[in-house]
Amino acid sequence: MSMVFNSMKNTRKDRKKNRVKKGMAVALSLGSVFSFFLPYMQFVFKDTTYLVSGFQLATAKGFRVHGSGLSAVVTIPVLARAAVISGMLFAAAGIILLIFRKPVFAAIAYALSGITPLLVLISTTSIQTAVTQLNISKVSIYCLWPFLYVLAGGIACAVLSVWTQGAEKLAESIFLVFSCVSIGSVAFITVYIFAAGSPAIAQIGLGQFLFGREWNAEAGAFGILPLILSSVAGTAGAVLLGVPVGILTAVFLAETAKPQLARLVHPAIELLAGIPSVVYGFFGMQVIVPAIRSFPPFQNHTIGDSLLAAILILAIMVLPTIVSVTETSLKAVPQAYREASLALGATPVITIFKVSIPAARSGILAGVILGVGRAIGETMAVIMVAGNVANMPTLLGTVRLLTTGIAMEMSYASGLHRQALFAIGLVLFLFIMIVNISFTFISRRGVRMDAR
Known part of the structure; x- marks a missing residue:
């Protein structure tokens, strides 16, 4: 009887706690609804300040902005409404x-x-772009406490709602949410990049934007073919140089190196991974660029800042990633595979190239993908050694890559120029997606062939 009584007592306590949680969630969410009518964001355009509520953001036509003798109504984006x-x-x-x-x-x-305030914040970039077209550089946007309340309140209410089902369900839901963070982040970034970059492509024209050979913002020419080809050439060159060196270094560490020597090589690889990009760029500017300029066959043919310098510095930068991932994959290959190969009469070298490396193919490809991503996305080091002129790529000529084009001009760009830089980001994003999908397809196809 006492056990039954205690069970009933615990049930009543749980119900009471659940009612409290429901009450808290309802109260917080009522606050979120009420905050719709409170000052939500503050916009400052030079000397003009607008304090707007969520209701005004949803219903007002826009902001009247005055600047440099011009006056215009900056519309509120549909996404914000x-x-x-x-x-x-x-x-x-x-x-x-x-x-x-x-x-x-x-x-x-x-x-x-709770996510909606972040969407509002993203949409304000179009407001900033429209205001800068009026030659107003002083643009400030402040998120007020109702904005933050909706963001935090939505998360808190979601937790309280799931918690009413018990601590186990809450824990499962938290694990599920965190496991979906990466997917949500990719989706969020994808939507933002497409929303920010597609208007410029629509205005310039897809063909003119992708295949135009001239990039001159002052003249209104926004062709990025030289940037695309330079990025492809730089990445391909870095991969051709860095991948074989990285894989062979990993094979040495995982298969043939003596423990004493491996303990010396490992810290060097880890140090390469920890060196900041600007230090690589400084090294390239002070060592690689002068070496190329003074190399006898290249004298009088290059100033040193070139595609070749970018390839060499990128090849060095991708090594730590490829070596680390490949070594881990090789060490994960079961020792029984090697023993079976040696027992059949294969030499250690044949065992490495015919057994260990094929068995670790998927991990090696993962390292190559990460290395390619590092090469494609590198900015600071390339800025310091490539010359940064939007020319069609030649090995000894100055070039500008996609990433450097964005980094160099975003600080002062406005209007269509700024939108075109976002469009470059969209092209770069699609480029990386294509590379990842291609490597994934190759990896899965290799696994299927091995299974046969």
Whole structure:
């Protein structure tokens, strides 16, 4: 009887706690709905300040902005309007679902409500771009406490909603959320890049943008073919030089190196991985560029800053990633594979190239993918050695890569020029996606062939 009584008592306590959690979630979400009518964001355009609520963001036509003798109405982006309204509606939907005992769906609604302020913040980049076209450089945007309340309140309400089902469900939901963070981050970045880059491509023209040979923002010429070809050439050259060296170094460390020697090589590889990009660039500027300029066959043919210098510095920078991942993959190959190969009469070298490396193929490809990503995305070191002129790529000529084009001009760009730089980011993003998908396809195809 005492056990039954205690069980009933615990059940009543759990129900009471659940009612408290539901009450807290409803109260917080009511605050999110009410914050729709409170000062949400503050916009400062030179000497003009606008303090707007969520309701005004959703209903107002735009901001009247005065600058350099010009006056215009800067419209509020559709994304900002939709996000503010969605935040309020999702918060209200969460209340209704929680009242009708649908805690999981309520948690989803609350989480979506909490995301909406981030969408509003993203959409303000188009407002900044429109204002800078009026020659107003002083643009400030402040997120006020209702903005932060909706963001934090949505997350808190989602947690409270799931928690009403018990601590186990809460833990499972937290694990699920964190496991989806990477997917959500990729989706979030993808949507932002496409939204920011596609307007410029539509205005310039896809053919003119991708295949135009001249990049001159002052003349309104936005052709990025030299940048694309330079990036492809720089990445391909770095891979051709860095991948064989990296893989063979990893084979040495994992298969043939004596422990004493391996203990000396490992710190050097780790040090290469920890060196900042600007230090690589400084090394390239002070050592590689003068060496290329003074090399007898190249004298009077180059100033040193060139595609070749970029390839050499990128090849050095991709080595730590390739070596580390490849070595880990080789060490994960079962020792029984090597013993079986040696027992059949194969030499140690044949065993390495016919057994160990094929067995670690997927891991090696992963290291190559990471190395390619490092080469494609590197900016600072390349800026310091490539010359940064948008020429068609030649081995000894100055070039500008996609990443350096964005980094060098984003600080002062405005209007279509700024949008074109976002479009370069979109092209770079698609380039990296194609590389990753291609390597993944090759890896899976290799695994299927091995299975046969």
